[in-house]
Amino acid sequence: YNEYKSYLRMVSLIPFTILxxxxxxxxxxxxxxYPQHVTSIKGPPxxxxxxxxxxLSQPSNMLLQEAFSRYHRYLNLHDYAQTIPxxxxxxxxxxxxxxxxxxxxxxxxYTLTVTSTTATxxxxxxxxxxxxLETFSQLVNENNYTVLPVEITDYPRFKFRGFMLDxxxxxxxxxxxxxxxxxxxxxxLNIFHWxxxxxxxxxxxxxxxxxxxxxGAYSPDHIYSQTDILEILVHAHQHGIIVVPEFDTxxxxxxxxxxxxxxxxHCPGKxxxxxxxxPIDPTxxxxxxxxxxxxxxxxxxxxxxxxxxxxxxxHYRCWESNDDITKWMEAHNISGNYEKLxxxxxxxxxxxxxxxNKNYIVWEEIFNHHLDIKPKTIIHAWLPNxxxxxxxxxxxxxxxxxxxxxxLNRISYGEDWQHFYKCDPRSFNSSATAEQLSLVLGGxxxxxxxxxxxxxxxxxxxxxxxxxxxRLWSDASLTDPKFMEPRIxxxxxxxxxxxxxxxxxxxRGHCRREYRNLRKQ
Numbered sequence: 001y002n003e004y005k006s007y008l009r010m011v012s013l014i015p016f017t018i019l020x021x022x023x024x025x026x027x028x029x030x031x032x033x034y035p036q037h038v039t040s041i042k043g044p045p046x047x048x049x050x051x052x053x054x055x056l057s058q059p060s061n062m063l064l065q066e067a068f069s070r071y072h073r074y075l076n077l078h079d080y081a082q083t084i085p086x087x088x089x090x091x092x093x094x095x096x097x098x099x100x101x102x103x104x105x106x107x108x109x110y111t112l113t114v115t116s117t118t119a120t121x122x123x124x125x126x127x128x129x130x131x132x133l134e135t136f137s138q139l140v141n142e143n144n145y146t147v148l149p150v151e152i153t154d155y156p157r158f159k160f161r162g163f164m165l166d167x168x169x170x171x172x173x174x175x176x177x178x179x180x181x182x183x184x185x186x187x188x189l190n191i192f193h194w195x196x197x198x199x200x201x202x203x204x205x206x207x208x209x210x211x212x213x214x215x216g217a218y219s220p221d222h223i224y225s226q227t228d229i230l231e232i233l234v235h236a237h238q239h240g241i242i243v244v245p246e247f248d249t250x251x252x253x254x255x256x257x258x259x260x261x262x263x264x265x266h267c268p269g270k271x272x273x274x275x276x277x278x279p280i281d282p283t284x285x286x287x288x289x290x291x292x293x294x295x296x297x298x299x300x301x302x303x304x305x306x307x308x309x310x311x312x313x314x315h316y317r318c319w320e321s322n323d324d325i326t327k328w329m330e331a332h333n334i335s336g337n338y339e340k341l342x343x344x345x346x347x348x349x350x351x352x353x354x355x356x357n358k359n360y361i362v363w364e365e366i367f368n369h370h371l372d373i374k375p376k377t378i379i380h381a382w383l384p385n386x387x388x389x390x391x392x393x394x395x396x397x398x399x400x401x402x403x404x405x406x407x408l409n410r411i412s413y414g415e416d417w418q419h420f421y422k423c424d425p426r427s428f429n430s431s432a433t434a435e436q437l438s439l440v441l442g443g444x445x446x447x448x449x450x451x452x453x454x455x456x457x458x459x460x461x462x463x464x465x466x467x468x469x470x471r472l473w474s475d476a477s478l479t480d481p482k483f484m485e486p487r488i489x490x491x492x493x494x495x496x497x498x499x500x501x502x503x504x505x506x507x508r509g510h511c512r513r514e515y516r517n518l519r520k521q
Contacts, residue, residue: 030490031138033188033470034478036157041149043116046088048145050075055133057093063100063126064093066238071133077497078142078513088147091119091136093129102127102242103305104441108190109155112136114147127240131188138494142513158425158442160401161472162191162244163465165457166449168198168255171222176454178235183462183500185239187469187491192236193308193444195246196224199272202255204229204247208297209290215258229301244361245302247294248310250280250345260290265325267318278318282345283328292352299356307353312363312382314342343371350374364389367398378441382407387428394436401425402443406468408461409448417488417505418481420445421467426476442472459503463492 031038053075055068107124110132114120121136123129135154139147163184165172172180181192196204202216205225217223224232236243254272257264262284264277271277280287298307316338319325325341334340346366350373353360361378367389379393379400386404393400405423412419425440426432445465452460466488470478478484485506493511495502 030487031135032466032484032487032491033473034475034487035135035152035154036475037153039151041113041115041151043149044087045141045146045148046114046116046119047084047086048075048088048140048147049086050080050140050145052086052089054090055093056090057095057129059095059098060093061098061100061126063238064095064129067126067130067133071137074137074498075140080145084144084146087117088114088119091121091133093121093123093132095126095129096124099125100237102237102240104159104242108188108240109153110135112150112152112154114139114151115149119147130185130240134186134188142497156188156190156473157475158440158472160191160442160444161189161469162193162401162442162444163189163461164193164195164246164403164444164446164448166195166198166447167203167224168195168201169449170453171201171203171218172449172457173454174224174228174231176457177232179458179500180461181232181236181239181241183458183495183502184465184469185241186495186498187466188473189445189465189469190241191444192241192243193246193446194243195248195308195448197247197255198252199254202258206294206297208293209259212256212259216255226301233302242304242306243302244304244306244308245298246308246310247298248308248312248363249291249349250282250342251278251312251314252310253280256280260286263287263290265318265322267321270318270321272318279314280345281322281325282341282348283325288348288352291349295353295356299358306359306361306378308361308380309349309353310363311346311366314365316342339369339371342369346371346373350377361401367393373398380444382446390425390428390440391432391436394432394439397439399439399441401441403446406443406445407448408445408464409450409452411460415506417464417467418484420464421471421481421484422479423468424471424476424479443468445469459501462495462500462502463488463505464503466491 057064106127108128108131110121110123110128112121112132112135121129121132123132135152165180201218202212203223205213205223207226213223233243253264254275254277257277263280265279265281266276267278268276319338319341329335329341359376361380364379364381364383366373367379375397377398379398380403381389381400382403384404386402390400402425406420425443426437445468447461488505492502492505493513496511497513
């Protein structure tokens with residue numbers, strides 16, 4: 001801690017030293033995630049007036065103008081009392097395209113150049129520009145509104161940089177979800193994996209089967225209407241984030257069964273969360289018509305390229321105890337082989353999804369159980385043996401994403417962000433080929449909902465999520481927690497200043513801006 005105080009004291013003096021000496025003596029110290037390439041430029045720092053500073057673009061579109069408004073607000077969170085002459089009046093943004101299409105292949109690269117009197121941001125599209133705007137905002141020293149002259153070339157290491165929220169176990173309001181999406185964009189994440197339904201509740205309001213939320217949600221107040229979902233989708237798009245909905249089957253479907261008799265397997269005393277019903281009954285032909293109708297609706301509501309099909313924790317004991325399923329398996333020559341029964345269901349499900357022209361992600365059990373899955377399937381690892389899963393899956397040509405070491409709901413005393421920071425999705429085998437490593441798309445930071453709701457999910461998620469977020473964006477060589485410590489501390493304070501209740505990342509310390517605000521109350 002004393003070392004950190006000395007470091008912070010040194011960094012806080014840099015702008016004033018620069019003003020006196022007329023040159024830059026250090027690289028920007030508080031960027032997070034850290035850019036791929038940062039080069040200091042000789043010369044005095046730029047000085048801005050946040051009240052009159054402008055973001056200019058040519059060409060432009062509505063998404064970029066909305067981003068300009070956001071970042072202008074972020075520059076004006078504090079009192080401005082500058083006596084140093086202003087030298088920088090605008091950030092000039094240049095786009096190669098005004099396309100607003102957002103996919104996993106969208107180019108998020110940008111270059112940012114700041115001198116004493118000019119600032120230029122260049123990007124292929126608005127989403128690269130949004131990443132660059134966040135970096136520029138982090139360069140501004142809000143104590144004296146100076147900006148160190150610098151040239152930054154930046155791009156993501158992984159194309160899939162996700163965060164997951166579970167809204168079935170405890171409902172999260174639309175406003176809280178939007179705040180979490182906004183916070184994710186500050187750490188340059190680009191995927192919101194929405195685990196929207198599960199055993200406890202079905203808050204998704206289906207136009208095709210409206211009774212599913214009427215019967216399956218906790219109450220009429222704990223439902224996401226089609227209007228709510230559209231609001232979340234629009235907000236995510238404005239922040240460069242793709243929404244990937246998960247409708248997990250055949251397990252985790254207890255809340256579905258309230259609407260469809262015979263949809264779930266009846267197994268008294270052996271069902272999900274103490275009930276008499278377990279997974280979907282794969283032998284009931286009517287199931288597949290319902291599944292087709294639900295997913296046909298979902299792909300229209302959620303415009304992104306991906307669906308998450310779940311497939312985890314299918315406990316066979318319920319199927320084993322059902323006489324009708326036993327007879328069906330005998331008739332189909334798979335007696336006692338419940339992996340084959342699961343394979344039958346998953347094959348039918350994937351065939352349905354294939355006709356809907358969507359890519360799909362499955363939890364790792366689908367691969368671990370040796371099911372007959374198609375080459376385009378993305379394997380999502382969450383169990384402790386993820387390195388073996390990645391090795392075996394990439395050998396077979398499957399793409400993979402990681403969550404195993406990024407379960408933020410597993411809290412521990414102390415600075416547990418360091419544990420998250422040390423985990424690298426491509427560290428599964430030092431002998432892995434370049435082709436295998438290329439199949440690792442990235443990962444997803446998970447916040448399961450057993451013990452979070454509106455009251456605590458914001459602070460429990462951030463700034464802890466910033467550690468794996470940097471692992472997904474920045475160069476693989478950034479592994480030293482000592483280099484991360486002052487940056488995650490500053491990132492947390494930056495979030496607090498922007499009105500987000502991020503919890504402390506360290507046992508001692510304070511945010512200077514936090515106390516400014518306190519004195520005004």
